[in-house]
Amino acid sequence: MAEAKAAQPATMFEKIWRRHVVVDRPDGYTLLYIDRHLIHDGSYNAFQRLAANGMKLRRPDRAYATPDHYMPTNTRDKSTIADPNHKRMVVGLTEHAAATGVTIFDIGDRRQGIVHVVGPEQGITLPGITLVCGDSHTSTHGALGCLAFGIGSSEVTHVLATQTLWQRKPKAMRVNIEGQLGFGITGKDVILAIIAHIGAAGGTGHVLEYAGSGIRQLSIEGRLTLCNMSIEGGGRAGMIAPDDKTYEFIAGRPYAPKGEAWDRALAFWRSLPSDDGASFDREVTLVGPEIAPMVTWGTSPEDAAPVTEAVPDPAAAPDAARRDGQARALAYMGLEPGTPIAEIPVDRVFIGSCTNSRIEDLRMAAAVAKGRKAQIPSWIVPGSGIIKEQAEAEGLDKIFTEAGFEWREAGCSMCVGMNGEIGRPGERIASTSNRNFVGRQGKGVRTHLVSPAMAAAAAVTGHFTDVRRMLPA
Amino acid sequence: MTQSSKEQPPPFERLTGTAVAIDQPNVDTDQIIPARFLALPRAEQVAHLFNDVRYREDGTPREGFPLNAPTAAGAQILIAERNFGCGSSREHAVSVLVDNGFRVFIAPSFGDIFHNNSFQNGALPIRLPAERIREMIDHLARRPDARITVDLEAQTVTGPDNWTQSFEIDSFRKQCLIEGTDDISLTLSYADAIAAHEQRAAAETDWL
Numbered sequence: 001m002a003e004a005k006a007a008q009p010a011t012m013f014e015k016i017w018r019r020h021v022v023v024d025r026p027d028g029y030t031l032l033y034i035d036r037h038l039i040h041d042g043s044y045n046a047f048q049r050l051a052a053n054g055m056k057l058r059r060p061d062r063a064y065a066t067p068d069h070y071m072p073t074n075t076r077d078k079s080t081i082a083d084p085n086h087k088r089m090v091v092g093l094t095e096h097a098a099a100t101g102v103t104i105f106d107i108g109d110r111r112q113g114i115v116h117v118v119g120p121e122q123g124i125t126l127p128g129i130t131l132v133c134g135d136s137h138t139s140t141h142g143a144l145g146c147l148a149f150g151i152g153s154s155e156v157t158h159v160l161a162t163q164t165l166w167q168r169k170p171k172a173m174r175v176n177i178e179g180q181l182g183f184g185i186t187g188k189d190v191i192l193a194i195i196a197h198i199g200a201a202g203g204t205g206h207v208l209e210y211a212g213s214g215i216r217q218l219s220i221e222g223r224l225t226l227c228n229m230s231i232e233g234g235g236r237a238g239m240i241a242p243d244d245k246t247y248e249f250i251a252g253r254p255y256a257p258k259g260e261a262w263d264r265a266l267a268f269w270r271s272l273p274s275d276d277g278a279s280f281d282r283e284v285t286l287v288g289p290e291i292a293p294m295v296t297w298g299t300s301p302e303d304a305a306p307v308t309e310a311v312p313d314p315a316a317a318p319d320a321a322r323r324d325g326q327a328r329a330l331a332y333m334g335l336e337p338g339t340p341i342a343e344i345p346v347d348r349v350f351i352g353s354c355t356n357s358r359i360e361d362l363r364m365a366a367a368v369a370k371g372r373k374a375q376i377p378s379w380i381v382p383g384s385g386i387i388k389e390q391a392e393a394e395g396l397d398k399i400f401t402e403a404g405f406e407w408r409e410a411g412c413s414m415c416v417g418m419n420g421e422i423g424r425p426g427e428r429i430a431s432t433s434n435r436n437f438v439g440r441q442g443k444g445v446r447t448h449l450v451s452p453a454m455a456a457a458a459a460v461t462g463h464f465t466d467v468r469r470m471l472p473a
Numbered sequence: 474m475t476q477s478s479k480e481q482p483p484p485f486e487r488l489t490g491t492a493v494a495i496d497q498p499n500v501d502t503d504q505i506i507p508a509r510f511l512a513l514p515r516a517e518q519v520a521h522l523f524n525d526v527r528y529r530e531d532g533t534p535r536e537g538f539p540l541n542a543p544t545a546a547g548a549q550i551l552i553a554e555r556n557f558g559c560g561s562s563r564e565h566a567v568s569v570l571v572d573n574g575f576r577v578f579i580a581p582s583f584g585d586i587f588h589n590n591s592f593q594n595g596a597l598p599i600r601l602p603a604e605r606i607r608e609m610i611d612h613l614a615r616r617p618d619a620r621i622t623v624d625l626e627a628q629t630v631t632g633p634d635n636w637t638q639s640f641e642i643d644s645f646r647k648q649c650l651i652e653g654t655d656d657i658s659l660t661l662s663y664a665d666a667i668a669a670h671e672q673r674a675a676a677e678t679d680w681l
Binding site for chain 2: 019020022023025027028029031033035036042053055058062070083085086088089126128129134135136150151152153154155157158161162163164166168170200201204205231232234236256257261262264265268300302321325328416417418420422425435437438439440443
């Protein structure tokens with residue numbers, strides 16, 4: 001563990017990677033050990049393939065499952081799932097978990113929720129580990145100082161069978177946010193500003209480490225939101241060095257170390273942050289105080305602008321390809337160039353998803369909703385049963401329902417709409433989720449990505465509004 | 474065949490055929506196959522490749538969408554702009570392309586997970602310089618029946634004007650494609666190394 005050759009400064013990514021190498025092949029491929037594996041109800045085929053090939057799950061003690069994608073969020077009764085294919089996914093997860101001995105937080109268990117909310121909440125996500133899941137937003141977990149990335153279904157089967165993955169080592173990129181963030185600015189605004197800056201493919205082939213005073217300032221919830229959307233900037237993973245906020249967040253969680261083991265773990269965790277002088281393949285810096293509440297106007301997360309600005313004019317785009325792309329996006333979104341973003345009317349609001357459904361997100365939305373009335377249909381979908389309970393204990397559900405918001409059960413819901421919860425063609429949705437792709441929230445639906453506070457502000461005003469004017473000081 | 478079995482295409486060698494160009498950057502996997510089709514059995518997904526951009530509300534094909542051109546039938550090569558296959562990790566995006574006959578994807582860059590998923594399904598993703606992609610897309614606009622040759626062994630793409638461009642591929646992935654090797658069987662040959670790692674890690678990070 002303590003090697004003599006500590007002379008070469010290393011990045012946090014490098015330190016974690018090195019500890020998990022099982023085999024380094026001369027052709028540049030590495031067999032990487034996976035410490036913890038998260039599984040959701042979309043993993044049906046991966047389990048089926050394992051069984052069909054007569055293979056056993058190597059480490060059932062390292063896998064944790066919870067249904068999130070296919071379960072409706074207006075009920076906790078699996079028998080009411082109307083679509084037989086959806087029901088097969090949800091019920092199949094229960095059966096596969098029972099057959100293989102995997103821990104499951106099932107429907108009806110208060111610990112059930114969105115897999116990327118449940119991992120950190122249960123203390124499954126810990127600094128220094130490798131963690132994977134068959135879902136691109138697995139980058140979320142890196143907020144606690146681990147290496148976490150999304151994989152495909154065949155790779156899920158590979159991890160189930162071998163607890164390893166073949167990987168080519170990604171490059172490392174550091175994204176610095178220098179200077180304090182302004183009042184009302186959240187992790188969501190920061191990551192949208194970053195993606196607008198580097199582009200949707202800006203981090204391709206890289207693990208992104210977020211650093212700087214603007215990052216340290218963020219709560220753990222804010223950091224989880226930030227790392228969650230690393231994939232939307234093309235990043236293989238996102239990570240943030242653990243600090244005292246991290247340790248405080250983890251302490252006492254069910255699957256986190258306790259007692260003497262905690263002390264040993266803590267000593268190890270403190271060795272993880274990138275060394276001074278560690279070199280990154282790329283580095284970009286954004287000025288923290290300049291970041292404003294962000295709203296996406298197009299059909300890629302890179303199409304983001306401050307709420308104080310206007311919809312861009314494709315004619316001003318730097319090249320023909322971008323001009324065509326922007327024009328296509330605006331046609332789909334039904335927007336005219338030059339329209340102030342704050343004048344765009346909204347038809348519906350969705351507050352939830354693995355990006356923004358944690359307790360801090362709900363508190364911020366409630367602070368805006370309190371004493372006001374939703375002008376449009378607005379849903380609140382908590383990230384887990386535990387968050388739902390906590391919010392109810394704090395009276396947030398009352399604030400929301402009195403303001404005309406709908407208070408629902410935990411799941412992915414309208415972020416991806418796999419459970420049938422989608423918008424209508426042409427509907428314009430202010431959403432706290434992570435993707436504004438064409439058709440993401442239903443065929444023809446127009447998605448604008450925003451923070452929970454900005455979504456709540458849109459709900460009570462009926463259009464995008466600079467939430468900094470509405471938040472209690 | 475059941476939907477759970479992975480339909481591994483035959484080992485990859487050399488391929489000459491027609492191509493379809495999707496002249497857009499950032500084509501995400503939600504567009505390649507929308508979420509509402511993911512729970513369908515694989516055999517029923519095949520009809521839904523690019524469903525929402527390819528078909529109108531009433532199910533009739535939208536003219537102008539490249540896959541609806543008569544010359545698209547039988548194409549084995551798909552050419553696209555940067556960041557093809559970004560977004561969701563859904564492997565269905567690759568399998569539905571493979572089930573529609575595509576074996577090669579050529580773009581300036583790919584979403585990382587889509588890139589990995591391609592190899593898992595016997596498909597070859599090739600990164601070529603953006604200018605070369607532009608040339609190919611422009612050529613296909615004039616001559617949609619142009620033929621392109623991909624030689625994996627030689628790591629070359631030969632275009633319709635008879636230019637030849639070499640491409641990079643990890644030798645590990647190249648070997649797996651040529652031999653049709655299954656990753657899991659390969660990994661299981663390292664079982665001792667995995668066990669040794671687990672023993673070492675159990676001592677060092679015993680809280681996991």
